[in-house]
Amino acid sequence: GAVVSQHPSWVICKSGTSVKIECRSLDFQATTMFWYRQFPKQSLMLMATSNEGSKATYEQGVEKDKFLINHASLTLSTLTVTSAHPEDSSFYICSASDRGGYEQYFGPGTRLTVT
């Protein structure tokens, strides 16, 4: 149980374009989903927290207009990187927790490369 998927697993895009990453909870209802970014050899840094049906809460320093998050259902959240630049290249990982749960279950991650 507690399986989270992400799509795509990797994506290459040109500078200035937008990229959408999907995060799905496959066997449970995710009332809260989290989006992280991880640079090589570093830990996970939380970007934003999203609760189903409400606006995402962004961490300090994360541009909400650049990283658009939508959590429209209990099983799907999306992260859209708008007007991507090479410095946005990173490993993006989502996680999900169910109602009242403190444990987070992670997706396999999405490798974004902006050229």
Next chain:
Amino acid sequence: GQQLNQSPQSMFIQEGEDVSMNCTSSSIFNTWLWYKQDPGEGPVLLIALYKAGELTSNGRLTAQFGITRKDSFLNISASIPSDVGIYFCAGREWGGATNKLIFGTGTLLAVQP
């Protein structure tokens, strides 16, 4: 963002050896979680701890929630090559308004057969 202090930063051991790593925080936590991350993958939950002093095992892994609520350790006994990866601690601050986790800096484990 805030991070937990995790040590050691890396470990290079022989197969069969026991391993110990720990995490400390300057603030009190009410939840400690330990994750393992393989290259190019998302973290996988190993053990979850919810009470001060709690000692929990999962196969060859044992973790404890420190009584001060500011630390936790993870032990791996009789290491095997597939234990290779990066281990992260993560915690939720006491009184936190959300389920947000703070992550440790990670411990890279290498096991030589």
